[in-house]
Amino acid sequence: MDKPVNNRAWFLVLPVLVLVAFSAVIPLMTVVNYSVQDTFGNNQFFWNGLGWFQEVLESDRIHAALGRQLLFSAIILAIEIPLGIFIALNMPKRGFWASLVLVLMALPLLIPWNVVGTIWQVFGRVDIGLLGHTLAALGVDYNYVNDPLDAWATIIVMDVWHWTSLVALLCYAGLQSIPDAYYQAARIDQASRWGVFRFIELPKMSGVLLIAVLLRFMDSFMIYTEPFVVTGGGPGNATTFLSIDLVKMAIGQFDLGPAAAFSLIYFLVILLISWVFYTVMTAQRDLP
């Protein structure tokens, strides 16, 4: 059924437009403004053209941060999406246990991000943390402060702990919307468990999976607080992701021009990759 054309609907969108213009467009224009200017201080600015963009695009440090960021997001998606689907398939369907499991699973999602960082920072410490202490007792040489590999492992396990539930809850909602008749038909056809998953459950979840993949990609690509609290970007630069680098530049060193150019490129990279995910996944869904 086609929606009627009605341009007066713009009046309904107007409040959103004004609000978002205030909280997104004006700040973004400030960033654009900084990105093409240089300053000697005293609020004296002069035109610098694309100089900052060139500097950022040629910076080895930012290339390295981008590489780490891409690797991190890839690992996160590769772990959390399949694990989330698997958990959703195993969740109780109804009754008291379903409510309890839902509430417990949603718990990590509602913990402020720096507290998430604090929890894992403490949990992983060899002297006072359960995880660090247990690993040390088992003879594993684990130290996330000095060893880059351990720092990465800690941050990845932390993110899996933090966000897998979101993927699982979304998939669970998708599964709940499948009518029982589908399963009965599958049983009559003597479909295997894999067949049920591949031809009934997965297609029915594709809508929520798209949202899950996009949300997890965007948020893992913007991650700041949790690794900042746990490792502070170290050891060395091993866990300095794009946002940590950017905040260091913009607020730590007040390099406004390069930071602004960096911001715009960062934003464009996220938009581009999200658009690719969106296009590829909706194209697959629309296939017969």
Added chain:
Amino acid sequence: MTRRASLGSAVVMTLYLLFLLVPIYWLVNMSLKTNAEITGTFSLWPQNPTLRNFRVILTDPSWYMGYVNSLIYVVMNTALSLAVALPAAYAFSRYRFLGDKHLFFWLLTNRMAPPAVFALPFFQLYSAVGLFDTHIAVALAHCLFNVPLAVWILEGFMSGVPREIDETAYIDGYSFPRFFTRIFMPLIASGIGVAAFFCFMFSWVELLLSRTLTSVNAKPIAATMTRTVSASGLDWGVLAAAGVLTILPGALVIWFVRNYIAKGFALGRV
């Protein structure tokens, strides 16, 4: 489902929930210990349980005002986001208009904007208009990612309501505002619940913007924690107690909306 399969599910869920709860348990465990016990001995549960850490927080205004500030701007943000998102979502779900698809996509791109990009310009903008260090500044800043999300979620729920209902109501002589508040909003109550839940969640957990935009009067609890960690890095007990207290509001909210969440997730497109 066969008995073996449901047993397998139970094992999987038990393991997963253990994985989720053990780190939280460790924080709770630490919050009930004295600092001497935390650093001196290693024990799986408190040997001499004490409420001293919680007492420190609940008797010191510089601590507990952090919770009050956080709750104020989170509630303001949730109300604001829903108020502007509801009519917009209705427009997107019911009508086609000039530039609707572009507008919708542009809104969503704001959800993709890294807060780190906006931290500095927000700071300058809100300082310039005299809103720095107020609750409304943080509430407005969080609209950046909450409004697009709320529009997105609500639009999904609204599209699930047949349009005949709108048309019948208009024929019956309902004006748009009366129809919207009396008939339409109750129909999508679970959708509003889910959207409110997500707005609350993302505003409550965010730190980078709320810390940048506040200094004293509207300082959120999460920022109070970071400052205290760096200033007296060894008071693990109080740090843990503050962490436990930040988990509580979230846990309460989930408990109240749990039935909505299960139903709401399933009904809507989200």
